[in-house]
Every structure is written in C-alpha cells, then in structure tokens.
Amino acid sequence: MDDTYETTTTHSPDGTPIAYDRLGEGPPVILIGGAFCTRETHRELARLLAPRFTVLNYDRRGRGGSGDTLPYAVAREVEDLAALIAEAGGTASLYGLSSGGALALEAAASGLPVTAVAVYEPPFALAAERRAGNIAYATRLRELLAADLRADAVELFMTRVGAPPEQIAQARQSPMWPGMESVAHTLAYENAVLGDAALPVERLAAITAPVLAIAGGASPEWLRSPAAAVAEAVPDGRTLTLPGQTHQFSAEVLAPVLREFFGG
Numbered sequence: 001m002d003d004t005y006e007t008t009t010t011h012s013p014d015g016t017p018i019a020y021d022r023l024g025e026g027p028p029v030i031l032i033g034g035a036f037c038t039r040e041t042h043r044e045l046a047r048l049l050a051p052r053f054t055v056l057n058y059d060r061r062g063r064g065g066s067g068d069t070l071p072y073a074v075a076r077e078v079e080d081l082a083a084l085i086a087e088a089g090g091t092a093s094l095y096g097l098s099s100g101g102a103l104a105l106e107a108a109a110s111g112l113p114v115t116a117v118a119v120y121e122p123p124f125a126l127a128a129e130r131r132a133g134n135i136a137y138a139t140r141l142r143e144l145l146a147a148d149l150r151a152d153a154v155e156l157f158m159t160r161v162g163a164p165p166e167q168i169a170q171a172r173q174s175p176m177w178p179g180m181e182s183v184a185h186t187l188a189y190e191n192a193v194l195g196d197a198a199l200p201v202e203r204l205a206a207i208t209a210p211v212l213a214i215a216g217g218a219s220p221e222w223l224r225s226p227a228a229a230v231a232e233a234v235p236d237g238r239t240l241t242l243p244g245q246t247h248q249f250s251a252e253v254l255a256p257v258l259r260e261f262f263g264g
Helices: 039-049 074-088 099-109 128-146 150-160 165-172 177-182 184-194 201-205 221-233 251-262
Strands: 006-011 017-023 028-032 054-058 092-097 114-120 211-216 237-242
Touching: 006 074, 017 039, 017 074, 028 039, 028 074, 028 099, 039 054, 039 251, 054 074, 074 092, 074 099, 074 184, 092 099, 099 114, 099 184, 099 201, 099 211, 114 251, 128 150, 128 184, 150 165, 150 177, 150 184, 165 177, 177 184, 201 221, 211 221, 211 251, 221 237, 237 251
Parallel strands: 028 054, 028 092, 092 114, 114 211, 211 237
Antiparallel strands: 006 017, 017 054
C-alpha cells in the first residue's frame, strides 16, 4: 500500500471548505479530532489503519486547512461530516477523540449513514459538581474570547482539564503554543458540542450503529468513567479499557482495536 496522502477539500452545505487527507483502501473511516486537534493529531493512526480502510482524516472547521463560517452551530459540524461521508461513498464509520467523540455520537444520533462509532474518552461529566464547573468555565471562556485574550483562553482550558501550573508555564514557552492560540476560538465550538457535558442519554438512545467506547487505564477517573456510561446508554454498545494508556494515547496500541471493531 502507498502511504502517500491525497489532500483535498470538500464543501459543507453552508459553503465552508473542509480539508482532509485520504489514505488507504477499504471500508471508509473518518477520524475526528478534539480540542486543538488538526489532521496532524491523527496522522499516525491514519497510516496504521490505511492497510485495511479508506481513511479520511480531516480538519474540523476553524482550524488547519479548513475554513470557518459564522455563526457557529453544532449542526454545521454534523453537516461537515455528512459532506465527508458523501465523499467517502455514502456511508462511513466514525472515530472521535475526546470532544470529537461527542461530535461523532451526535452525528450518529442525527441519522447520518454511519456504520459504526468508536470514541476515545468523550469528556461527559457524570458528577453534578463537574457539570457545574463546566458552566462556570463556559462563562469565563466566552468573556476571554470576546476580549480576544487567546492565550488566557488556552490557559483556562488547560487548567480545567487538570494541567498543573508548571505544565502550563512550559507549554507557553513551547513551539506548540502559537498554534494553540491560533485555534483558541474553537474551544467555544468544543463547549457547544458538550454543553454542560451531561451525558446526553436521549440522544445516545437514538444511535442505531454499534458503538465502542474506549478509555485509557492510566487516565483520571473523570475521563475513564464516561466510556462505560456511553456504552450503557446506546442500544448496541461496548466498552474497553486500554491498560497503561492516557488521554494522549499510543496510535500503535489503539489501531488494532479500531481495526477489529470496524472489521476491515
């Protein structure tokens, strides 16, 4: 198999260009990133899946090579996925990381022609205290983005997900920081997908495709526990914990799991 990426662009119904890489041959699988993710995030995973699947690895709107059209709405991101599924041939499996997993589940619940859904640590909040914290976070995030305080918005997000001050300070001095600032506005998009992050039980119950909800065994409990809750809430769900993995998973560990689940 040729590992060369074919980079192209499709257009969502609202006219927004959506950039994606296509790699491999076989049943189509679309990879969906979470906060701060671009196509680069899943490039190695795409390469490992390509021997058995046609992989579409895309930039969500507002980042990377894709465009952005305001005002933002979650429904527009679902339409982006509909356009990619059409590019893939009319049906596809979805894999989503973190809040990208929540988007994958919403797309399936919306009735898109999805054959299977795998999600990695969708950050739904099972505890009332954490949901309340998410509401306070959303309020402060809106204030910072309205004032164009992008660096502060990135720091707020990192604090919310548990990064210690020393790690944030290091990140500010790292080469990745300007890129994170450049897509800070999309943190509001992630928040819109999740809302207060309560488990969307009714939406999950509408999903007819099989769902695999994955968690890393070395992740904190607030990231691990939603996987089991998602698997229980969908009609055809299962959960899997990958020993030793965290939210920053190894593509070499995850790829065989996805290959088996998607059946390539």
